[in-house]
Amino acid sequence: MTEKKVGFEFRERLNKIVGGNHHNYCYQCGSCVAICPAARFSDDFNPRDILLKTLLGKPEELISADSIIWKCTNCYSCYERCPQDVRPVEVIIALKNICAEDGVLPPNVDKFSDTIAKSGRSVVMTSTVNRRRAELGLPELKDPPLNELEILLE
Amino acid sequence: MAEKIRVAPFWGCMIPVKYPQMELSVRKTMAPLGVELVDLDGFSCCPDPIYFKARDKVQWLTIAARNLCIAEQAGLDVITMCSGCTSTLQEARFLLAEDENLKALVNQKLKKIGKEYKGTARVKHIVVMMRDDLGIERVKSSVVRPLTGVKVGIHYGCHLLKPSQIMHIDDADYPSLLETLVRAIGATPLTHTEKLLCCGKGCMDEDMPLQMTHEIFHSMESVGADVMGLICPTCFNSFDMGQILIARKMNREFNMPVIYFCQLLGLAQGFDPEEVGLHLHRIKIDQVMETIAASETVEIVVR
Ligand code: SF4
Ligand code: SF4
Numbered sequence: 001m002t003e004k005k006v007g008f009e010f011r012e013r014l015n016k017i018v019g020g021n022h023h024n025y026c027y028q029c030g031s032c033v034a035i036c037p038a039a040r041f042s043d044d045f046n047p048r049d050i051l052l053k054t055l056l057g058k059p060e061e062l063i064s065a066d067s068i069i070w071k072c073t074n075c076y077s078c079y080e081r082c083p084q085d086v087r088p089v090e091v092i093i094a095l096k097n098i099c100a101e102d103g104v105l106p107p108n109v110d111k112f113s114d115t116i117a118k119s120g121r122s123v124v125m126t127s128t129v130n131r132r133r134a135e136l137g138l139p140e141l142k143d144p145p146l147n148e149l150e151i152l153l154e
Numbered sequence: 155m156a157e158k159i160r161v162a163p164f165w166g167c168m169i170p171v172k173y174p175q176m177e178l179s180v181r182k183t184m185a186p187l188g189v190e191l192v193d194l195d196g197f198s199c200c201p202d203p204i205y206f207k208a209r210d211k212v213q214w215l216t217i218a219a220r221n222l223c224i225a226e227q228a229g230l231d232v233i234t235m236c237s238g239c240t241s242t243l244q245e246a247r248f249l250l251a252e253d254e255n256l257k258a259l260v261n262q263k264l265k266k267i268g269k270e271y272k273g274t275a276r277v278k279h280i281v282v283m284m285r286d287d288l289g290i291e292r293v294k295s296s297v298v299r300p301l302t303g304v305k306v307g308i309h310y311g312c313h314l315l316k317p318s319q320i321m322h323i324d325d326a327d328y329p330s331l332l333e334t335l336v337r338a339i340g341a342t343p344l345t346h347t348e349k350l351l352c353c354g355k356g357c358m359d360e361d362m363p364l365q366m367t368h369e370i371f372h373s374m375e376s377v378g379a380d381v382m383g384l385i386c387p388t389c390f391n392s393f394d395m396g397q398i399l400i401a402r403k404m405n406r407e408f409n410m411p412v413i414y415f416c417q418l419l420g421l422a423q424g425f426d427p428e429e430v431g432l433h434l435h436r437i438k439i440d441q442v443m444e445t446i447a448a449s450e451t452v453e454i455v456v457r
């Protein structure tokens with residue numbers, strides 16, 4: 001009968017991530033589903049269901065690199081609509097942080113984040129960028145202070 | 155001339171690196187409005203509210219707070235040109251005000267680089283600054299060539315409006331900010347069923363984002379939009395490049411120019427399309443220029 005037990009250990013862990021504690025307030029009304037574009041455009045994405053799995057403390061289906069949570073568009077409509085201040089999208093992002101802790105991030109998320117950590121920018125600078133900017137009469141782009149970023153991210 | 159406004163532009167990454175034409179249009183159009191852009195040294199990526207935040211929210215907050223510290227030290231408010239930057243910087247401000255412990259944790263990290271986050275610099279998307287700090291009348295009075303007859307399909311994008319608990323700028327279901335601005339430059343804003351649909355960029359699925367952009371174009375086309383008007387470089391990427399992908403993968407051509415609001419404003423202020431970088435867009439705007447020219451001729455005849 002173990003499957004009927006709520007996994008409080010996982011919920012405790014989620015509570016410690018920024019915004020993760022708001023999962024506790026969900027009363028499964030489904031308001032978030034009605035407004036969710038990812039639910040509208042896919043057969044299997046459902047924010048209420050994601051919240052249910054967190055409430056049951058059953059992360060198995062959620063914490064992986066190919067989990068459904070990565071289909072969330074980050075549109076914040078559920079945050080706007082939820083009557084319980086669950087901020088569902090923030091709970092989903094907290095679940096993604098747990099994926100990172102467990103080393104199961106999708107490779108492109110890791111790569112993209114590394115680019116920011118190492119260059120201070122999300123878009124890679126090439127030698128043509130400043131030339132193009134100069135042609136448009138725009139000032140030269142300088143590198144962000146990478147030493148400061150390195151200290152903050154260590 | 156009304157009072158000058160001094161603000162620190164936060165350009166982000168997409169605009170200065172990938173779409174410098176948008177930066178050009180902002181620099182060009184702010185001068186006639188009496189806005190002085192004070193470029194500050196040292197900003198990094200906001201950082202990105204989708205992937206970087208997905209890896210570590212505390213790191214994300216810390217880098218955002220570092221950016222805000224730079225504006226605080228200069229004693230200036232920040233304007234953002236990208237909805238993603240707006241989202242990150244506004245949410246960071248909100249969370250650091252909401253949670254004292256989180257603020258202490260972030261400041262403990264910032265101390266290592268000699269910074270402290272206080273929360274004194276405000277953040278506004280440039281279109282919000284236009285409405286609230288400049289006022290619509292000032293925008294109107296900068297117009298020398300109203301875009302009469304140009305029908306603009308508005309795309310709000312998500313992060314300008316939502317969550318309203320944080321953004322505090324408009325009704326997230328029935329917004330009027332962009333309609334007001336489009337009217338101020340003489341063009342006609344069109345409402346359409348998918349006006350508030352997400353561009354899909356943050357979704358990690360192969361087909362869904364394309365389906366979403368397709369729905370938005372379809373909705374705009376069915377109300378007869380000449381151009382799509384928007385305020386975010388990430389949305390722009392979805393729609394400009396997206397049209398090429400839709401044509402290739404879904405065999406459907408919309409051929410609708412996608413224009414950043416400050417570029418539309420620039421045209422209305424009398425700049426040539428090249429002066430606001432419109433020659434760099436994939437979908438050309440010749441038809442739109444003809445409409446503007448035609449309405450100018452009509453006006454001359456009437457006079
Ligand atoms: S997250 Fe909010 S809107 Fe969604 S089911 Fe739970 S309480 Fe309802
Ligand atoms: S943020 Fe994600 S879960 Fe929330 S409504 Fe948008 S797509 Fe759905």
